Amino acid sequence: MESLTRGNRLRGPHMRTWGVLFVLCGTIFMEGVDVALLNVALPAIRADLGLSTGVLSGVVSAYVLGFGGFIxxxxxxxxxxxRRRMFLLWLGIFAIFSGLGGLATEGWMLLLARFVTGVAAAFIAPAGLSLITTNFAEGALRNRALIIYGAVGGAGYSLGMVTGGVLTTFGWRWVFFAPVIFASLLLAAAIPLIRDNGERAGGRFDLAGAFTVTGAMLLLIYGVVRLERPDLWAVPIFAAGLGLVAAFVAVERRAAYPLLRLGLLKTGTIARTNVSAILFMGSFSAFQFLVTLHLQEERGWSTLETGLIMATMGVDAVLGPTVTPWLIRKYGTVRVICAGAGVGAVAYLLFLPTGIDRAALVMLPALLLVGVAFALAYGPYTIAATDGVADREHGLAGGLLYTCTQFGMALGISAATAVYATGSLHAALFIPAVGAALAGALVLSRRPAPVLEPA
Known part of the structure; x- marks a missing residue:
């Protein structure tokens, strides 16, 4: 009884619990900043190391491969x-390999460092998400914590653009060294604060399932990356990836303790949520990648100038924890996600008229709307991803969501790069617009989830 009472206290708004949320938000912020820092520094890295456009996009995709393959x-x-053990261990590994990336002198060294950093993030992200869901009681309190978590992650993407611009003025290697300092501080705070209050899943590791799904994700994401320069190798890569997916499903149906309980995909809105997340995040990452290259390589903007105007999207850091929870209570998670996807599609279309001779002011409405779209959709996706899922499977549900978002990011960047290589920014910008519209249509095609009552 004493243990139960203590567990319930920790699930409420206890000071330590909010401290845990602060540390976890710092981690998701760091991951967002880490990706955004690199995006702004890409032209400087290309100039210093002499990388081709394919290798340059591979630096981004290497992180996605590691993240998506092992999530x-x-x-x-x-x-x-x-959850605590995995979180602390891999946060340390993240810091080490981020630092090694800053020491890279060849393209392959940078690719390797980014890949392992992505693997580390693949273990950190689901552990962090499930630490939130197991420390906050289900309902309005947990939803608010998840919204704050998602908003801070989105702010990392947006504000990281400015930080990347500043750091790159001192040298692109600082975009790798800065996360080392940040991760070390978070690790020092996490050790005394974080406790694992959730129920652990029983059974044994499904090694056959782990090998097949990891191999499948690596091959499928690599196949998507190969779309940037279509050749005959893309066909066998996709075929091998799909073959491993089939093998994974067969293994999971027979496994006593499956890595992914296939019935989880039938829980609530899990399947539609994750497919919609693929499309939404693919659109967002494609847009960021295209605009960064356009501003710096076609308009000749500096990294700092690029970062400052892209920081306009940081409006999600304000709207996410304030407006989005109210909208969810009033209209429900599904409608809010749909609204975010719709606003995103409109924002990407508004950017189309911003030709190379247009003033920066013309871009601001579109960039502001992108921030609004992210604020409306990203946090609610984390709620929908664990809706109706037992506590002991929250890590798995979170891993499934992050698998889809990373796969979507790889798909969006690769498709955008392939079209942009033809020299048409306008044609490439239709990719995020269509992707966001489809993401909204997908979640709208089902009956909305019940509206949560205010706390």
Whole structure:
């Protein structure tokens, strides 16, 4: 009884619990900043190391490969081995390999460092998400924590553009060294604060499932990356990836302790949520990638100038934790996600008239709307991803969501790069617009989830 009472206290608005949220928000902010820092520094890295456009986009995709390929394994490891243990271990690995990326002198060294950093993030992200869901009681309190978590992550993407511009003026290597300092501070705070209050999943590791799904995700994401320069190798890569997906499904149906309980995909809105997240995040990442290259390589803007105007999207850091929770209570998660996707589609279309001779002021409405779209959709996706899922599977559910978002980012960047290589920014910008519209249509095609009552 004493243990139960203590567990309930920790699930409420206890000071330590909010301290845990602060640390976890710092981590998701760092991951967002880490990606955004690199995006702004890409032209400087290309100039210093002499990288081709394919290798340059590969630096971004290497992180996605590591993240997307190992995320389900990371979620299962959190559920079975302990969320705190996985979080602390891989946060340390993240710091080490981010620092090694800053020491890279060749393209392959940078690719390797980014890949391992992505693997580390694949273990950190689901552990962090499930630490929130197991420390906050289900309902309005948990939803608010998740919205804050998502908003801070979005702010990392947006504000990281400015930070990247500033750091790159001192040298692009600082975009790798800065996360080392930040991660070390978070690790020092996390050790005394974080406790694992959630129920652990039982059973054994499904090694066959882990190998097949990791191999499948690596091959499929690599196949998407190969779309940037279509050749005959793309066909066998996709075929091998799909073959491993089929093998994974067969393994999971027979496994006593499956890595991914296939019935989870039938829980609530899990399947539609994750497919919609693929499209939404693919659109967002494609837009960021295109605009960064356009401003710096076609308009000749500096990294600082690019970062400052892209920081306009940081409006999500204000709207996410303030307006979005109210909208969810009033209209429900599904409608809010749909609204975010719709606003995103409009924003990407508004950017089309911003030709190379147009003033920066013309871009501001579109960039502001992109921030609004992210504020409306990203946090609610994290709520929908664990809606109706048992606590012991929250790490897995979080891993599934992050798998889809990373796969979507790889798909969006690769498709945008392939079209942009033809020299047409306008044609490439239709990719995020269509993707966002489809994301909204997908969630709208089902009956909205019940509206939550105010706390």
């Amino acid at each position: 389900l394994l990371g979620g299962r490891a959190a559920d079975m081995l302990g």
